[in-house]
Amino acid sequence: MRALAPALAAFAGVFAVALAATVWPGAKAPLPPWPARAPWLGGGTPETHAWSRFHARYYPLTLVFVAFEMEMMFMYPWAVVYVREGVTALADMGVFLALLSLGVLYAWRERALRWQ
């Protein structure tokens, strides 16, 4: 934790300065007129707000990703003891990754990696 403190301090310091730089110049300025604030569409106009129930075309992928990522969290401690455990660790992770590749392979075959 002691080593994390400088990392956290660097985060906080740069965050504060960047935030101040972003916010401060515009804080006193009046809002630009409405036509200046229209969304940039190269001379075009939208009919609605951009904020909407956005149809992210890759939603099955995000679910596969969450499952995969959860497994990855086991791998960090595994990597640390790998040299000590030797072949056991290799076999163990081999089985584990083979299982997960099945999941990815299935998703690919079912065309779940493409835009829905």
Added chain:
Amino acid sequence: MTVLRRLAQDAPAPVFVARGGGAGLLPVELQADPRLRMVGSARHATVLLAAGRFAGAMGDALDRVHDQLPSTGAVVWWTADPDAARPPSLAEATVFGGPDPVEAVLAAHRRAVSQPGARRAVLADEPPHPFEGRGDHGQGGEGMMGGVPFGRAMAMTADDRDGLALDQLPLQLGPFLLGLPNGVRVSAVLQGGVVQEAELEGLDLGEGRALAGADATGARADLRWLAEALRLGGLDALARRAARLARAGATDAAACARVAKLVRRSGLPAAWSKVGVVEGEDARSRLERRLRFDPRAGGRRPLPADRIGRALAGQDWSDALVTIWSFASVGERAPAAAAP
């Protein structure tokens, strides 16, 4: 402060170019000049360079872009008919009639960063729909999804190919968007970044004299087209190289061939393959045809706009832009204007 201004004056001028009638793809060549930096959104620019004629709906679109330029920005009108009628956005613009507007743009840039007088908006300062004080909370909305909160309606759901019914975004894009030919505007309905339906509109480019050098044929025309295609693909440095060759008259066949080789190695043809398939031909093969810089290969029949519009349905928006640009004919009459 003066140091800052001096630095800013000497910077490459970030310029947004709006191509109007009689400009062809000539303005594309401007990126060859290292003192300019072409930007993709007027919000990033200090100078709005309006090239050619802006009549009717083109003028209206230019007015909107003019107002979106940061308030310190300057406007330059590059025209062959300085006496022609002009839209309000060009009323106070610096008029330039010569063949090479770089110096005029640089002067405007220096003015914009050193003595930023606030440029006035030309459109009325009012929201798209009146909303203040209306509705249950005074922000123009009704209930969950109704009304015009903050001046605009909310998007509504519609069926889609994957069985979900999420929101559609109906909008008009262009005519001054990277990858749209002169005078072409797209009315599209997007759902989740995928085009559900799209229609290409050819706006009236007006009558009058064209800019000197606007017409180009053969390799020079292909290089102009390629320079914009490369920018669309994120290859700005190669685009500048193509623009330099075009500007030099496209006489160096070996240099053109080297550009073509770099483009083929960049993966752009792969990114364009199977995109915008019409009559069995995809954007990649249309790109390849340009890369041959063969004067005999040009002059293919432009495709009717409604055919292109139909080809956009089901594509990701960025692929749709690639499709449109892959059909762009280099001459004035862009695909949309061709009769079906």
Added chain:
Amino acid sequence: MSNHADIWAAPLLAAGILAVGAYTVAVIHLAVGGWLAQARPGVGLLLQPARSAAVLMAQPATATERPDRAMAALSPALYAALAAVAVTVVPWSRSFSIADVETGIVLWGTAEALVIVAMFLHGWSSNSHQPLLAAYRFVAAGVSYLLLSMFVLIAAAIPAESLQLSRIVESQAGLWNVVRQPLGLPLFVVVALGSATWGPLDLADGSDVSGGTAAEASGIPGLVWMWARAAMLAAFAAMSAAVFLGGWHGPVLPGPAWMAVKTVAMITVLSAAGHLLARVPAERFVTWAWVVLLPLGFADLAIAGLGSLR
């Protein structure tokens, strides 16, 4: 061997390294671009990033019709701060890193994951269509390249028997990881280009969506965002130098000098990749990342594992 900077010095050190790094990125980017465009760039190039920054500083910030102001202000700051936290774990010599955290590569991964959040918020907050499209397609790429980063960093941790960056560099005393685990660096370059939304993976700020999440940004907020992107690329270059190019190891020169040289070399590689490769369509990148690159990540791990069996 755990070394770290004073808590008050850490922000200054991180910001300083990033400022130099981001400026270097900008200069090298212009130099490589000028060379490729055959524009014969001169020495004026060295001042050009400062000049372009001055233009943005002279420009007023714009607003959109109904933005999420808080998120619009927070997202560039978050992105810049993530570059800072990332650069703190990079060791510059045997005895100096800003924060030589025991869980270094996990913290690095966390920063990468938060980059996806910062990018999404930047595109979402302006309530404008093209930034929104760009933000969503970036997330698709982000969830695809993030796994690659985890695989290659874990592979680098295997011979080091530690998640700590200084130990990972130490473990390369005999043989650099770029030789020992040849797939690691190329895959990590993909992650770097994605996280800084650069070149072929410039999906968040691409030209085909008018500058994407930054399409509505002008003035100083735009400058902060551009700076953060360059700083992120510099942080990734430094991390690549440490994890794959042997970090401070090298003859004659002192450790930090080797790190600087290797970082600049990596910036040049990343910049050249940005200029020479066209933007990958998001959908194809996603398929490609899962079907081709992810198995390569498995292979990288297998190579690292088999090489470390005693």
Added chain:
Amino acid sequence: MTVDLAFWVFGLGAVTTGWRVFRTASMVRATFLLLASFLNVGAIILLLGGAYLGVALLFMMTVEMAVMAIFMVAFMMNPAGLNPMTMVHQPRLAAAAGWVAFVAGAVMAGRGNFPERPLPGGRPVIADLGAELMGRSMLIFETAGVALVATMIGAVVLSSRRSRFGDEAGDEGSLPPALDPDTGSYPPGVIPEGVGSGHDHHGGHG
């Protein structure tokens, strides 16, 4: 001292952002406020000496909240809160339940009798965790792998309409959910072919 101060900063941060989740009308804000709350909790775990667990929590929660934001925005009406609305249903019951849980947790934390066995500093916690995964807990670890494959397959089956049989073949034979599971009534316009019509069933080929 510094650690105490940090604890209070992160603790207050976690509670405040957690509270703001329910006070905003925007799904995106709610999601990322929740993330901020989790990140503060992760920082507290780091303060408690959970070097790996803390950072892992930061990592996992970031990824999960990013994915959650995508689904929240996709499926919730008025996702940006352009029209004001409230995030809570049954606010009184929710508030009461929240306070009861908070007080109960606080009492347990403050008054509970916890064993006092501080670990000696400098223990290699990550290596210990690794050794545990490779030793006694290996079966659990591999079972988790199987469970995660099942999760992936389930997620793809349930969410993707595309399939290996075609781009719209994913709903082959599937029916839209009934509005009322008991009577099997469907919303107007979505009654699939062969359901409730008495004819022989064709299945739903698109």
